[in-house]
Amino acid sequence: MAAERDPMTFDGVDWDRWEGGRGVGSVQLLEALAGLVLLGALCFDYVLVAPGEPTIAVGGAGGPGAEAAVVWDVSSVEWLFAGVLLLGLFHIAVPLAENRRMTAYYWRQFRKNGLAVVSLGYLGLLFLVGVVGPIIWVAPNETIDYASAYAPPLGLGGGLSSPEHALGTDAQGRHIWHLIVYGIRVSFEVGLIATALAISIGTVVGAVAAYVGGYVDEILMRYVDLQQTFPVFILLLLIIYLYGASLLLIILLYGVFGWEGIARLVRSEALQRSEQAYTRAAEAAGASRRWIVRRHIIPNVSSTVITAATLSIPVFILGEATLSFLGFGDPSTFSWGRTISAGRADLDSAWWISTIPGVFLFLTVLAFNFVGDALRDATDPRSES
Amino acid sequence: MRWYIIRRLAWALVATWLAVSLTFGLLLAAPNPGADAAAAQCAAQDRDPGECRERYLERRGLDRPAHVQYLDYMSDLAAGDLGYAQSQDKAVTAAIADAWVYSAQYFVPSIFISALLGYSIGLYSALNRYSVTDYLGSFVAYFGISIPNFWFAIVLILVVGVYLRDASLFGVALEPLSLRTYYESDYPVFSVRNAKQLVLPVIVLATASVASQMRYSRAQALEYANSAFVKTARAKGASLWRVLIVHVLRVALVPLSTILIVDILAVLFAGSFVIEQIFQIPGLGRLQLTAITQRDTDLVAAITLIPVVLAIVGNLIQDLAYVVLDPRIDYGDR
């Protein structure tokens, strides 16, 4: 009913607050600062720390000579991940916090979908475990112990099961739980970084194509057509064959080949909006195209983009898992796909090795799909109701 | 109209040429794992790896200037010569010819099932919101797009192959009903035994694609379910089926045609590698994986092109279908 709808939707937000004068807001200052810190740490790792040496080695209890308690060689993927999380914080979390009414409205709509709320909780928990987990639980390779190989999960009987490895162990005695925890990080890294990349490229391409129009639009859209038709998985296999498998490569490939849907969406939304009054007004006031695209069109297509993005995450996660399963994943990571594949040989005797990570993978992808669909229903005024 | 068809055909040809050239370019620019392997082999045998590498490249004409190689490649392609598959010890075309039959056997039924099942459930759900079918359909849809197909296959094999084999229901042994889990390539193509062993692969492969087709068709149909012309059809006394098929489906086909073929193909192609690997079907997917592990670059490149070309053709068919399906389009525009 018209009377019920809260007018403060994402689209109604006064983005001109951000432009203000030429001055810079305090939030933006904070963001710049955080970015600089990250960049500084990155440089530290790449320039000052010798390759192969851990980035951080914090001393443990006991005197000199004792093993470091926290040893962490930050990989390039992890730097990217930190960067993406930072971006997410400043460009999604902060605007949400600042526009209370809008966030409350979206949340109310979202809350109607019980499954989605549960999924969100699950994902949040998983994310926490994935980030904090490696501090609590050691890397799976540290748990290798052939004596306790093939231990079944607790509750399934068998002499080898014990609370120490409650979910069982694999063929080399690695604890399944540790494999799960380290796998969470891989999945989230793939999902979030690739999606961030896809959003960035897709939004720019779509908005530019819509606003500039003409030949530029034609060419860009032809390319989008081409990329959409292209069976990406096949290409991924080819490239990994040629260049070798690394998580970074996989993430970059998904990001670079996964944006066409977003570009299309952004373009069609932007086309609708460039016809609208406020854009014409901005033009009349002499605003440059770039200004208009950046200040008027991009912020107003955000809700569509976020939804499309949330629905891309499960696609990327599944893709990486499949690649790992087939043996094309990064051999130095513990992707769930890899664990599942490793358990295939012992399917009839030690089924838990393949099954348990599979359950986690399934639930995670399912959760992202539920959340994504609920987001779409919450932000799309035309949605079925 | 004719002009439009010609333009689209021309575009399809250009796209194919682009795809082929890009693949070629990629192969040229990237390190050649085949050469690397040859060099490594030589080094292990205490011979000069550099020399072996050069000999490897020379034998394949890979040391010639780029444009010469390109022209050769394109002319060979045009003549139907796709190179020699080292790992299979036969010409690439022969290797592909042997393998594609096995792929087609599960691929083709999957396409039909995805389209038929996906669309009918999607359409029915749209017009019967909140019915049992609608909820069931939603469940299947979420399940289908979320479940990792390799894991699904494994679980099915576990259940069917391991548990069901020994189980009995009410004293009747289920063993004769159980499906083969690992593929036996000797069975004649159109036999019951062959069909039995294709059931599981088709189920796994089709699930993801049924799910996505269901979602798309349901979403499109919903757009039209409450439209005035559907109401008019009902006001004329049309039955549910008539409304569904003659009105909703026909109109929804217009936007759906833009994803119909290519989308199904994309899902199925990606899934085929996993299916063939797990069920041990000697099709193109498994051939590709073998070629990769054996560093057979010629074969890898050729098999990569197959889905690409099929996708381009699919896209062409879609574009033509779109124009045929929507009488409002003025051919001058698009």
Place this chain on the structure above:
Amino acid sequence: MGVDPLLRVENLVTAFETDTGRIRAVDGVSFEIEPGETVCLVGESGSGKTVTSESITRLIATPPGEITAGTIWFDGRELTELAEAELRALRGDRIAHVFQNPQETLNPVYPVGRQIAETLRIHDSGGSRPINDQVIDLLDRVGIPEPTDRVDDYPHQLSGGMKQRVVIAMALAGQPDLLIADEPTTALDVTIQAQILRLLEELQEELGMAILFVTHDLGVVAEIADRVIVLYAGKVMERAAVHELFEKPAHPYTRALLACLPGRGGETAPIGGEIPPPADPPEGCRFHPRCPHAIGACRDGDQPPLGDVESGGTDHRASCVFYQSGYETDRLETPMGERTEPTGPEGER
């Protein structure tokens, strides 16, 4: 009135389940239609007139909507009890619909001839003549020039007025006894409106069919109605023969509606306030928050039952406290055109 009415709606209640609760879009509406007459259902948007018209043939989407009470008698059969298959036999054949926007009513991917033929095909009522001939005949009857050429045209190739004529042809194909037209002229240009109205009148005379005409436009009502039913917030406010409604409007709402029309002498006066939220209608008479004459009795209890209005023997009734026994109507004598301020929800007078 010796003849049984063609259609008799009694206390119809149609409700919708929404996020905000159950909404009764139609809350106890009754009226009849005699064979061959034109009855207009009048009201603002949100009054329930469209839902009423669509409830007759149960075109309402069944979740979330539902006919929860009342009866609908058509030609001796109770429509709310009929199974879907039997209802389908009636739709298009005995009762036909014409909807508002012809652009959307016609399926864009089929030629118009085929869509008209569909009615014939569904009901197999073609008789012996080839369907195409009948279609051309129908097109001709609704005034489309060169019908043989137009048969294969697609809807987007026709103008608005032509499209609506096609829609009428589709409705007529089954030779219905009752035509339910929901704002058929609202989306058209004024000149075309007049043509379509004239067409409907001619066809009615020719075929002897009854028309239930749903509209918010009193000008249209004045032109074609025999009788008028005024709806507000899901309830009937007044019913009268068309002349009496315009000359001696009884209910304050009807009067206010008429006062909104330009050209009746005096100033036009908009009705203050808004239509009540459907999920939470006011107590008592639904119109009382906006009624300039509301008194204490208007605020309590149910909507007053339809009471007779003394105006000359025909069936003229209004749902207003002042037309119940024990009240005098001279308190309602506000001359037409003179502004009275609405008293708001309190209704202090």
